Amino acid sequence: MNAVLAILAYLIGALPLGYWAIRRLTGQDPRLASAYNLGLENTLKRLGPGPALLAFGLDFLKGMLAVWLGGQFGLSWAVVFALLVYLGHLYPPRWLAEGALLRGRGAGVLVGLVFGLHFSGLPYLLTLGVLLIAVAGLLWSRYTALAALLIPAVLALLLSFLPISGWAKLAAWVLFLLALWRYKENLGRMLEGTEPRLGEPLPMPSEKTVVCAFMIHPLTLDDLFQSPRFRWAKPLVERGLIRQSLVENLAEAIRPMKVGELRGVKTSDGREIRCHLLSAPLLPHQITGNPELATQRAIQGARLARELGCTVVGLGAFWSVVGEKGRLVQEAVPEIEVTNGGAYTAGTVRAAIPGILAHFEQSGRPLKQATAAVVGANGVVAFGIARQIAPLVGRLILVGRNLERLEKSAATLKQNLERKGQPVPEILTTLDIAAIKEADLIFTATSDPSAIIFPEHVKPGAWIYDEGVPPDVHDSVKQLPGVRVIPGGVVRPPGAMTGNLDLHFGEGAVPACLAETMILAAEGAYERKSLGGETKSENIQFFVERAEALGFQVVD
Known part of the structure; x- marks a missing residue:
């Protein structure tokens, strides 16, 4: 009984x-x-x-x-x-x-x-x-x-x-x-500090509140220890009582969770955008080394975003390249819109480059006599930079990981310039990062998990525009005489944004891919989302225009 x-x-x-x-x-x-x-x-x-x-x-x-x-x-x-x-x-x-x-x-x-x-x-x-x-x-x-x-x-x-x-x-x-x-x-x-207390406004969509989500991950163990959930392990790792590999193995077993929230973003039309920061605490080498697990965690993150009431979830940093750059995530969770943020990222680059080139010439160095290098030129964003600067410089070095694709891209670039009657620079394609030693201007946009540009690759006085997340340029490069490193893809949302995590983009600033997530949620133009490797020019222009209308500003 x-x-x-x-x-x-x-x-x-x-x-x-x-x-x-x-x-x-x-x-x-x-x-x-x-x-x-x-x-x-x-x-x-x-x-x-x-x-x-x-x-x-x-x-x-x-x-x-x-x-x-x-x-x-x-x-x-x-x-x-x-x-x-x-x-x-x-x-x-x-x-x-x-x-x-x-x-x-x-x-x-x-x-x-x-x-x-x-x-x-x-x-x-x-x-x-x-x-x-x-x-x-x-x-x-x-x-x-x-x-x-x-x-x-x-x-x-x-x-x-x-x-x-x-x-x-x-x-x-x-x-x-x-x-x-x-x-x-x-x-x-x-x-x-992100759990609503009794009586506080809930982070849910309404007529005046737009809610989205954005997936982040720690770039280093120190980033992992930002969260109070994992901070207890920091002294144990530093004293050698716990191996780093053990922490990483534990991180692989953890499903996505909400670790932060961005508040106070107020658009020009009076709406507030609140963004849940979600994380499955995988380090960059774990995401790239285990793509199946990374895709599974990204899918779980999208489902969590849906449960949180969000209409859009953005994939940040290395999440943006998993699952065929978000395509498989969208197919697995069709109830929520998924974006990898590529369109507005490309748009911020397009907006920033004219100012960078103008300041470079004002420093007394004519562009027509300058050598420019583009690192990561096999990628959409980096090749977009190459197309933008090619008719303005005397020599162009394209650096990537696939020489055959680089050479095809270079041939296409030359044909387009000739068809438009624009100047065609000398173009060199290479897999060797050391080739950028000759460059006066360096533009880099890769998804490498660690820095790829070091002092031995850069000549004194060079200017470097770093679009990589995490940064492609090692901090030691900044110590070279006359070298200027300019961070790219950084946006300041409208209003007085606050958050509980350091995203490494400066106070009140976010990466362009996160800004795209916010804009997409605010506008509801889901057909403009960035998925897969292709980024349409009309979508890039859409985000540039709507960002300006809503009050987002590119940080140069």
Whole structure:
């Protein structure tokens, strides 16, 4: 009999009663009503008090009823049934919960099981104490997640000192650990300062708020340690107590999570753009070395962005090249728009180069007598630079990784210049980065995981426009006499943008690919998104024009 009722308790927990009721009453999908996989306050705001309280009440009844069933055999069995009903709520069988697998964290179930334990023999004062501590935690922190997590934590502590069986005490601690695991993202966001407090505006779309997401990754271990979730490991790595390889292996097992948020971006038409920063903490060499895992994580990141209420997700840095530059990610998650940000990145380069060339000539060096080098010329952005500067310089060096493609590109470039009647410079194609030693102007735009241009590659007095992310130019190059390194693809969004992470683009600035994500979300012109290796000229021009209209400024 106990075994049958135990299975029944699990199945009661697995019943998606709130989901069924809300779909029946409102016709809306409550799984997408929350910024963080459901939640009472989010459902309350999106669906109204009636559906929200109904869903909470049904969860409450599930928890209380299942625990009361176990309580017919004593408090010890009631505790075990509490674990089973919560387990059923979080991890229902597919055949029972098909179409409703995304569940909240079960705050209503947790409150209900407290009352079920009271009716099963938990003393009145202890029941009241659990609830008062949870309420006190809510009033003190204004975090509903913390208040909910206090319920199983306090229960586990109290039940450890009551005269119940050892396996019941173990069940209480397992219940707490299960809740702790389910609330881990909330705890991480509390540490990072991005978890909304009770009463604060939720980061959800509205008439005046545009919400998008952008996938980032640490460029170094120091970037990984920016997050309070991983900062504890920094001293252990520095002292040699934990190997870096162990941290990297752990990072490979972590699914995408929200690690930050950009706020305060105000467009010229009065709307606010909020951007969730998502990360699966893979380092550059892990992304390039394991493309299948990287594509899987990017797909998971896009799904998380959808659950967060976003209409667009951007792929930043090395994420932008995974899955055929986002194409496979879009195919896997068609419910959200995916962009690799290439169009506006190319647009910012196009906008910045005339000013750079003008300043170069003003320094007393005629362009027609100058040698320019373009590094990464096999890529779309770098070759766009080559096309822009070719008729203006005396000699052009194209550096890439595929000589055959470089030579074809050079031939096409010459034909286009001749057809337009423009000057044709001497063009050299090479795979050898050392060739740029002859250049007065160097333009670089690669996706290499580390610097590729060092002092031995650069002559004194050269100007370098670095579009690479991470930078292609090593910091030591800046120490050469007369050398000027100009960062590229940096944009300042309108308004007073704030965030909790250092993105390495300067205060109040973002990479152009992130700006494209914001602009795409604000304009809703999803047909302009950047996917795959091809970037259309009309899309580049679109983002340049709309960026200016919305108030975005290219940082030169």
